[in-house]
Amino acid sequence: MSIDLSQFFDVFFEESFEGLDAMEAELLNLEPGKEDSETINTIFRAAHSIKGGSGTFGFVSVSDFTHVLETLLDQIRDGQRVLTAEHVNLLLKSVDCVRGLLSALQAEEEPDLSESYELKARFEAILGGEESSVEETVTTAVESEALRSTTYQIEFKPEPHLFKTGNEPLYMFSELAELGDLEVRAFHDAIPDFLEFDPEDCFLHWRFFLTTSREEQAIAEIFEWVEDDAEIKIEACGGLFDDEPAQTPSAPQVDQGVVSASSESSGEVAGETSGSVEAVKPDVETEKAQQALAAVQQKVETVKNTKTENRKSSDSGATSIRVGIDKVDSLINMVGELVITQAMLSQIGDQDITESSIAALQEGLTQLAHNTRDLQENVMRIRMLPISFVFSRFPRLVRDTSQKLNKQVELKLVGEQTELDKTVMEKLSDPMVHLVRNSLDHGLETPEDRIANGKDPVGTVTLNAFHQGGNIVIEIMDDGKGLDTDKIRNKAIANGLIQESDELSVEEINELIFMPGFSTADSVSDISGRGVGMDVVRRNIQALNGSVEVTSKQGVGSTFTIRLPLTLAILDGQLVQVAAHTYIIPLISIVESLQIDIAKVSKVGKGLEVLRLRDEYIPILRLYDIFSHQGAREELDKTLLVVVESDNYKIGLLVDDLLAQQQVVIKSLEANYQKVDGISGATILGDGTVSLIIDISGLIKLSGLRRPGSTELLVDLKGEEAEPA
Amino acid sequence: MIDQVGVNQQLMFDGESDEKQFLTFMMHDEEYGMDILAVQEIRGWEPVTTIPNSPNFVRGAMNLRGTIVPIIDLRMRFGIDAIEYGPLTVVIVVSVQIKDQQKIMGLVVDAVSDVYSIAEEKAKDVPDFQDSDNAYFVHGLVNVGQKMVVLLNLEKVLDLSDKSGLKG
Numbered sequence: 073m074s075i076d077l078s079q080f081f082d083v084f085f086e087e088s089f090e091g092l093d094a095m096e097a098e099l100l101n102l103e104p105g106k107e108d109s110e111t112i113n114t115i116f117r118a119a120h121s122i123k124g125g126s127g128t129f130g131f132v133s134v135s136d137f138t139h140v141l142e143t144l145l146d147q148i149r150d151g152q153r154v155l156t157a158e159h160v161n162l163l164l165k166s167v168d169c170v171r172g173l174l175s176a177l178q179a180e181e182e183p184d185l186s187e188s189y190e191l192k193a194r195f196e197a198i199l200g201g202e203e204s205s206v207e208e209t210v211t212t213a214v215e216s217e218a219l220r221s222t223t224y225q226i227e228f229k230p231e232p233h234l235f236k237t238g239n240e241p242l243y244m245f246s247e248l249a250e251l252g253d254l255e256v257r258a259f260h261d262a263i264p265d266f267l268e269f270d271p272e273d274c275f276l277h278w279r280f281f282l283t284t285s286r287e288e289q290a291i292a293e294i295f296e297w298v299e300d301d302a303e304i305k306i307e308a309c310g311g312l313f314d315d316e317p318a319q320t321p322s323a324p325q326v327d328q329g330v331v332s333a334s335s336e337s338s339g340e341v342a343g344e345t346s347g348s349v350e351a352v353k354p355d356v357e358t359e360k361a362q363q364a365l366a367a368v369q370q371k372v373e374t375v376k377n378t379k380t381e382n383r384k385s386s387d388s389g390a391t392s393i394r395v396g397i398d399k400v401d402s403l404i405n406m407v408g409e410l411v412i413t414q415a416m417l418s419q420i421g422d423q424d425i426t427e428s429s430i431a432a433l434q435e436g437l438t439q440l441a442h443n444t445r446d447l448q449e450n451v452m453r454i455r456m457l458p459i460s461f462v463f464s465r466f467p468r469l470v471r472d473t474s475q476k477l478n479k480q481v482e483l484k485l486v487g488e489q490t491e492l493d494k495t496v497m498e499k500l501s502d503p504m505v506h507l508v509r510n511s512l513d514h515g516l517e518t519p520e521d522r523i524a525n526g527k528d529p530v531g532t533v534t535l536n537a538f539h540q541g542g543n544i545v546i547e548i549m550d551d552g553k554g555l556d557t558d559k560i561r562n563k564a565i566a567n568g569l570i571q572e573s574d575e576l577s578v579e580e581i582n583e584l585i586f587m588p589g590f591s592t593a594d595s596v597s598d599i600s601g602r603g604v605g606m607d608v609v610r611r612n613i614q615a616l617n618g619s620v621e622v623t624s625k626q627g628v629g630s631t632f633t634i635r636l637p638l639t640l641a642i643l644d645g646q647l648v649q650v651a652a653h654t655y656i657i658p659l660i661s662i663v664e665s666l667q668i669d670i671a672k673v674s675k676v677g678k679g680l681e682v683l684r685l686r687d688e689y690i691p692i693l694r695l696y697d698i699f700s701h702q703g704a705r706e707e708l709d710k711t712l713l714v715v716v717e718s719d720n721y722k723i724g725l726l727v728d729d730l731l732a733q734q735q736v737v738i739k740s741l742e743a744n745y746q747k748v749d750g751i752s753g754a755t756i757l758g759d760g761t762v763s764l765i766i767d768i769s770g771l772i773k774l775s776g777l778r779r780p781g782s783t784e785l786l787v788d789l790k791g792e793e794a795e796p797a
Numbered sequence: 798m799i800d801q802v803g804v805n806q807q808l809m810f811d812g813e814s815d816e817k818q819f820l821t822f823m824m825h826d827e828e829y830g831m832d833i834l835a836v837q838e839i840r841g842w843e844p845v846t847t848i849p850n851s852p853n854f855v856r857g858a859m860n861l862r863g864t865i866v867p868i869i870d871l872r873m874r875f876g877i878d879a880i881e882y883g884p885l886t887v888v889i890v891v892s893v894q895i896k897d898q899q900k901i902m903g904l905v906v907d908a909v910s911d912v913y914s915i916a917e918e919k920a921k922d923v924p925d926f927q928d929s930d931n932a933y934f935v936h937g938l939v940n941v942g943q944k945m946v947v948l949l950n951l952e953k954v955l956d957l958s959d960k961s962g963l964k965g
């Protein structure tokens with residue numbers, strides 16, 4: 073049976089996309105005039121692999137296009153051509169184009185070829201249009217052939233296993249045909265008796281007469297993939313027609329009469345892999361050969377189409393991650409230890425329980441807990457990827473955007489190796505793109521303005537990632553003009569977000585940019601300014617249990633800080649008791665837990681109690697009250713206060729008791745029920761019961777402590793009224 | 798005709814193809830039925846974790862082999878007086894498609910009763926109840942022997958976001 077190539081499609085696409093990413097990154101490193109050969113080589117190799125792969129799988133649109141790209145790169149690599157900025161731009165565009173083609177193929181859609189044709193034409197113009205030491209290119213070759221064409225005689229005698237290595241002679245032939253006038257003769261003398269005929273083997277061999285202006289090397293390149301699987305002989309010969317096939321000892325029987333028969337069988341053979349070569353009707357007359365080749369190309373086209381259609385049910389939504397072998401090894405080690413511990417425990421279980429065996433049992437259980445925790449940490453680590461996966465797309469984005477805006481920007485990336493959960497990373501990408509675009513569009517000034525303000529005309533945008541506690545912090549800093557508080561204020565008044573009479577601090581004004589329907593861009597551009605931006609950014613990040621805030625200084629720049637939990641699956645929790653119920657407070661948000669000194673509690677307004685703690689006033693939220701539970705301790709001196717922090721505000725949660733601290737696996741409550749205010753999820757405790765995880769910011773909202781549209785707490789705790797009586 | 802046949806669950810009833818099997822349960826001395834294909838399992842009552850500020854018919858959440866499943870008291874959902882849970886009280890775990898989402902929920906009922914094969918077209922339309930709240934949950938009425946069984950529309954019973962049916 074034939075090999076079903078479609079099973080390799082996913083791998084091919086994945087590798088190609090990786091190759092494109094690599095190309096893009098390296099292209100951005102290229103500076104015309106200062107290119108180093110290693111960078112060019114990397115780009116060339118990536119392009120070459122994509123071309124080779126797409127050729128193998130019959131994605132002609134991709135391989136054709138990458139071919140010209142590769143030609144240009146090859147010339148640059150060999151020093152035959154000097155890299156210019158135009159080349160880099162064109163190459164970057166073609167990376168996008170190939171990405172588009174591949175995405176379309178992956179989604180089993182008909183790719184839009186117009187862009188690739190256009191780009192291809194531009195490449196060809198570069199390749200053909202300039203006078204340089206460069207040899208003629210593939211496509212211009214045919215026209216200029218008359219100038220200095222040579223006829224080559226090529227013997228191609230593949231090993232029987234040619235098809236099994238995934239090679240398709242038909243493609244090579246059509247590529248040969250592109251080089252010039254091609255005459256093909258197929259020899260079928262090796263075809264065995266029908267009974268011994270293995271349809272998966274290749275029994276044919278071919279002789280070509282190629283009249284081309286290209287050099288021998290160009291022909292050799294076509295056969296590069298099959299070098300090891302075939303006998304290939306390329307030699308220049310003077311005349312085409314003098315060279316009678318009978319003179320070749322290896323093919324004594326060949327004559328025109330059997331040609332059709334041979335092509336029929338070859339049709340059967342090749343049909344297994346990709347289609348039919350029936351159309352190759354070898355003939356001594358070049359004219360006919362060319363007709364045949366046109367037919368071949370048509371076939372190739374059909375083959376490509378059917379291939380695309382045949383590709384079914386490949387789930388493009390499924391993604392995979394690459395895991396370092398060291399991570400896998402350490403997992404295997406840990407599982408080994410776990411098995412040993414399990415064996416030890418079951419041995420204890422088999423014996424009669426004595427005093428000494430209890431001690432051993434306890435020891436074993438400690439070890440088991442240790443193993444489990446290690447294993448869990450390591451399994452989580454598999455999902456962790458360096459944030460450079462997100463960062464890597466920004467050089468390109470900054471380059472394109474700054475060109476569009478006529479600004480000069482330097483992008484600095486710091487902490488690219490900081491690791492982050494893959495799911496978090498995927499969802500982080502869009503908000504970050506938005507923030508970076510904002511910095512470029514609204515933050516940085518034009519070079520003229522910068523010079524006028526005594527700044528370096530080149531603006532700087534810095535992306536910085538680092539771990540802080542159980543969080544990952546990502547900062548997006550620019551040294552632009554900073555947020556214009558007056559403008560924001562006026563805009564917010566105009567949009568009805570605040571009242572004219574409201575007095576807001578600078579921080580509060582800056583917070584306004586995260587409000588829905590707020591945009592200060594004077595004109596709506598395609599870069600930013602649709603007014604759906606920042607609130608969506610904040611919502612997306614909050615959906616990941618994270619927060620985003622901004623600090624800004626006029627004339628100096630602004631910094632957006634995104635804070636995210638490292639993983640969404642597991643959380644360190646503090647178990648607390650409220651009446652008869654157990655809740656979990658994320659340990660990250662707990663500042664401290666304390667017994668309340670009643671003397672320091674004062675009442676503010678409508679029964680809101682505030683505790684003076686050092687220099688701060690902490691509003692007290694009675695959890696049993698918010699959650700409507702009966703039977704909790706209500707006296708402040710008999711309960712405990714857990715001080716938590718969320719969005720820069722501290723509140724105290726009144727609980728009956730503190731229980732254990734433990735890691736909990738977050739389960740969704742929403743999946744089977746619905747969103748519960750003040751609850752972020754649920755988990756299952758050691759005894760199998762369900763416990764709910766408190767969502768601090770949701771809780772603050774639920775308690776009504778906030779004024780809508782402001783992060784300021786309802787009561788100004790720094791004001792006079794909060795002073796203890 | 799066979800419109801009044803009660804079949805035991807073990808008895809494979811090879812009836813007409815348009816017949817559906819219904820699991821019936823008792824509540825306040827009435828017999829209610831639900832499509833047996835929605836039923837995942839039947840469990841005894843065990844204490845659950847209260848979900849704060851939930852409607853009174855939501856008893857809480859239960860751990861069903863690692864999945865968090867909300868438990869709904871059907872009596873309260875229908876506005877019938879609550880009774881103390883006893884040894885016969887069961888939780889019927891059902892899987893229902895609610896607004897494009899497959900949800901697993903538990904229903905607390907007084908006791909399970911039987912399994913019947915009922916041709917759907919035999920189910921009579923709900924008469925125009927004065928008490929239109931509960932009629933909203935009813936798919937149809939059907940006679941089984943001397944008894945009347947109320948077939949429930951689980952999608953509506955369990956759609957907690959839909960406030961139209963309930964006073965809460």
